[in-house]
Amino acid sequence: MTAPLPGYSDLQEAVAAAPAVSAVGGRTHWEVGGPPPGGAEVVEVSAPAGVVTFDPDDLTVTVNAGTTCADLAAVLAEHGQECALDPRDPAATVGGVLATGLSGHRRLRWGPLRDRVLEVRFVTADGRLVKGGGPTVKNVSGFDLPRLLVGSLGTLGVIARTTLRCQPLPAASVWCTSALDPFAVRAAVLRPACIRFDGATTHVLLEGETADVAAELAAISGTECAKPAWPDAAHRGRISVPPAELRVLLDRLDAFRTTGVEWAAEMGVGTVHVAAGTADALITARDAAEAVGGWLLREHGAPGVDGFGIPLPNLALIRRIAEAFDPTGKCAPGRLPFAAESVHVV
Amino acid sequence: MRVAAQHDRSFVVRGSGTGLAGGATPLGDPLVIVTTQMNRVLGVDADQRVAWVEPGVLNLDLSREVAHLGLHFAPDPSSQQACTIGGNVGTNAGGPHCLSSGVTSTHVLAVECVLGDGSVAQLGGLEPDVPGYDLRGCFVGSEGTMGIATRIAVRLTPNPPVVRTLLLDFLSIEDAAATVSGIIAAGIVPAALEMMDAEITRAVEDFVGAGYPRDAAAVLLCELDGLADGVAHQVREVERVGKEHGARTVRVAADEAERALLWKGRKSAFGAIARIAPDYYLHDAVVPRTKLVDVLRQVYAIAAEQQLTMMNVFHAGDGNLHPLIVFDAREAGIWERVERAGDEILAACVAAGGVLSGEHGIGIEKRDAMPLIFSPDDLDAQARLRDAFDPSGRANPQKVLPRGSRCGELPRVPEGTWI
Numbered sequence: 001m002t003a004p005l006p007g008y009s010d011l012q013e014a015v016a017a018a019p020a021v022s023a024v025g026g027r028t029h030w031e032v033g034g035p036p037p038g039g040a041e042v043v044e045v046s047a048p049a050g051v052v053t054f055d056p057d058d059l060t061v062t063v064n065a066g067t068t069c070a071d072l073a074a075v076l077a078e079h080g081q082e083c084a085l086d087p088r089d090p091a092a093t094v095g096g097v098l099a100t101g102l103s104g105h106r107r108l109r110w111g112p113l114r115d116r117v118l119e120v121r122f123v124t125a126d127g128r129l130v131k132g133g134g135p136t137v138k139n140v141s142g143f144d145l146p147r148l149l150v151g152s153l154g155t156l157g158v159i160a161r162t163t164l165r166c167q168p169l170p171a172a173s174v175w176c177t178s179a180l181d182p183f184a185v186r187a188a189v190l191r192p193a194c195i196r197f198d199g200a201t202t203h204v205l206l207e208g209e210t211a212d213v214a215a216e217l218a219a220i221s222g223t224e225c226a227k228p229a230w231p232d233a234a235h236r237g238r239i240s241v242p243p244a245e246l247r248v249l250l251d252r253l254d255a256f257r258t259t260g261v262e263w264a265a266e267m268g269v270g271t272v273h274v275a276a277g278t279a280d281a282l283i284t285a286r287d288a289a290e291a292v293g294g295w296l297l298r299e300h301g302a303p304g305v306d307g308f309g310i311p312l313p314n315l316a317l318i319r320r321i322a323e324a325f326d327p328t329g330k331c332a333p334g335r336l337p338f339a340a341e342s343v344h345v346v
Numbered sequence: 347m348r349v350a351a352q353h354d355r356s357f358v359v360r361g362s363g364t365g366l367a368g369g370a371t372p373l374g375d376p377l378v379i380v381t382t383q384m385n386r387v388l389g390v391d392a393d394q395r396v397a398w399v400e401p402g403v404l405n406l407d408l409s410r411e412v413a414h415l416g417l418h419f420a421p422d423p424s425s426q427q428a429c430t431i432g433g434n435v436g437t438n439a440g441g442p443h444c445l446s447s448g449v450t451s452t453h454v455l456a457v458e459c460v461l462g463d464g465s466v467a468q469l470g471g472l473e474p475d476v477p478g479y480d481l482r483g484c485f486v487g488s489e490g491t492m493g494i495a496t497r498i499a500v501r502l503t504p505n506p507p508v509v510r511t512l513l514l515d516f517l518s519i520e521d522a523a524a525t526v527s528g529i530i531a532a533g534i535v536p537a538a539l540e541m542m543d544a545e546i547t548r549a550v551e552d553f554v555g556a557g558y559p560r561d562a563a564a565v566l567l568c569e570l571d572g573l574a575d576g577v578a579h580q581v582r583e584v585e586r587v588g589k590e591h592g593a594r595t596v597r598v599a600a601d602e603a604e605r606a607l608l609w610k611g612r613k614s615a616f617g618a619i620a621r622i623a624p625d626y627y628l629h630d631a632v633v634p635r636t637k638l639v640d641v642l643r644q645v646y647a648i649a650a651e652q653q654l655t656m657m658n659v660f661h662a663g664d665g666n667l668h669p670l671i672v673f674d675a676r677e678a679g680i681w682e683r684v685e686r687a688g689d690e691i692l693a694a695c696v697a698a699g700g701v702l703s704g705e706h707g708i709g710i711e712k713r714d715a716m717p718l719i720f721s722p723d724d725l726d727a728q729a730r731l732r733d734a735f736d737p738s739g740r741a742n743p744q745k746v747l748p749r750g751s752r753c754g755e756l757p758r759v760p761e762g763t764w765i
Binding site for chain 1: 701
């Protein structure tokens with residue numbers, strides 16, 4: 001079990017030798033958070049691709065981090081399974097999704113991205129291949145390095161391979177619009193996959209046994225529809241706010257609609273996807289989020305705009321962890337704001 | 347905690363003391379901080395399905411307190427009447443219903459904690475994401491080595507409108523295990539899927555009288571929940587799969603009383619064995635579901651070789667084995683055999699691609715087995731994480747990680763030695 005794992009030595013050597021490294025996957029999450037590391041000294045590295053092992057009976061899959069989510073989904077679907085990673089762009093790699101930590105739109109039903117991750121193998125700044133977690137669906141052996149790595153934006157090392165939890169594909173999966181108050185839908189449905197409200201229309205994703213989906217469709221006076229698109233524009237971000245604050249926040253965001261801010265909220269979760277024609281408009285949405293105790297993560301565009309807007313909570317602790325894994329700060333430099341001060345516009 | 351820091355004393359946090367891996371057992375001379383008096387439910391938001399609780403709130407008490415809202419706290423370890431939520435956070439506790447609903451970490455949104463230096467931090471939050479690392483995720487399951495939880499925000503789960511519990515009995519363990527795989531292959535992830543072998547089934551039936559077939563080689567307890575039509579469909583599917591794999595009978599609990607009785611059988615397993623022998627050693631390891639039968643065979647062989655009574659009652663759905671060695675500690679030399687069998691079981695699970703613990707934790711019990719599944723570099727990374735949380739090393743020392751985990755760590759000089 002603890003013998004060296006072949007297949008990753010090139011990646012290990014590249015990371016160890018580089019003065020600074022940036023892990024590259026599909027570049028679909030390239031601008032999430034802090035600015036992507038640049039400069040002559042930064043060496044771009046990539047994890048290998050491909051499914052390592054998949055035994056459908058175990059409901060787990062082990063996959064190299066460079067595998068695209070689309071490729072993984074195709075392999076799982078052959079056996080009637082899926083892994084609820086749900087990136088906006090299926091060209092995203094598994095490693096990229098894990099590193100950025102962005103949960104997909106079915107979080108209300110399946111929980112956050114981090115709950116999918118059972119084991120991670122990553123290359124540390126000094127080129128060691130380190131394993132955290134374990135390959136079984138249940139495991140409390142040792143500290144939870146997989147959860148630490150999800151959303152670490154490459155600052156703790158380069159994710160090389162992971163074991164993920166899978167699930168059977170639902171018998172039925174239906175998007176619908178509902179005439180109900182978007183705040184009332186959750187109580188009317190047992191396990192909705194997503195409740196999406198954009199200020200005008202409430203879209204609901206129902207998944208499960210065919211008869212149940214039909215019953216719940218009726219319970220919320222739903223009308224089947226096509227899968228709705230998420231807001232898209234030159235500048236994008238996602239707000240994270242306690243769901244109890246959504247009512248106030250959405251009223252405020254609605255007032256900005258004339259300024260070209262489009263948004264769609266995941267009700268019951270507290271994620272609001274925001275797209276704006278200008279970086280300034282995105283900052284307006286950020287201000288609204290911060291006013292109700294939330295924050296906005298820059299996802300795309302908005303050059304020069306701070307990735308987070310607020311200082312990292314528990315910064316001293318986060319710094320100690322980062323320094324413990326990467327003493328010289330060579331992994332994804334600048335991607336997380338380790339400095340005490342964080343400002344709106346750099 | 348500040349006083350402990352001033353006096354450079356290590357400390358151990360303890361809830362009800364139901365942990366099985368010794369995580370809350372003081373080693374050396376630490377300050378023991380007991381949380382059982384911190385037992386208030388601080389607030390419940392029924393709309394958002396969140397409760398803030400103090401760490402000493404008992405697991406089942408929280409579910410009882412929110413039952414009138416149609417909600418419950420999903421993790422349900424066998425000790426749920428006695429164990430604290432703080433302890434659940436410490437061990438990342440599981441339970442039968444974690445098959446579909448996930449272990450404790452899935453249900454903890456935020457933890458307010460006191461770190462080793464006496465400072466207070468909130469890890470995680472009610473918002474879905476917090477900038478920076480998932481410190482909450484690191485803390486849950488850290489067995490008290492990263493600080494002490496003082497307030498915990500937990501997710502509450504709506505009670506499903508329909509619950510059906512089935513008892514399937516088999517003439518071989520292989521058939522029961524094949525049924526488990528068949529259910530998953532049919533696209534069904536039950537709320538719970540438990541297996542009991544012949545020995546424990548008889549012991550439980552003699553104790554509870556739940557109507558378990560005394561001559562079965564194995565029984566499966568399968569719970570399905572959700573909406574009426576979907577559950578009815580899944581009940582038919584499980585019956586079909588069970589019959590296909592040789593189930594003699596498939597009994598569907600007719601009402602809540604019968605359902606409670608079936609579960610009472612499962613949950614009384616550890617009480618039932620007291621009728622057989624005064625002591626037991628309960629193991630906890632996980633193997634890939636596909637390796638269940640193979641590993642069980644090895645477990646029985648180990649028991650035979652060591653001339654021990656071995657019973658198995660476990661979470662079959664997620665491959666979480668709980669071999670139970672039943673013995674009388676007064677018998678000369680038996681401890682050595684019990685320990686040897688335990689080591690061999692663990693080795694068999696690891697060889698099958700399994701892990702050391704599914705829900706009980708590492709504590710002291712399995713600390714020195716960690717190198718079975720982790721390389722020195724893996725352990726070094728875990729030690730770095732722990733040290734970052736608690737640079738002083740005073741939070742529950744000598745637990746989880748074997749001594750020398752930190753690469754380059756010098757062997758400590760025994761206390762009192764002149765150098």
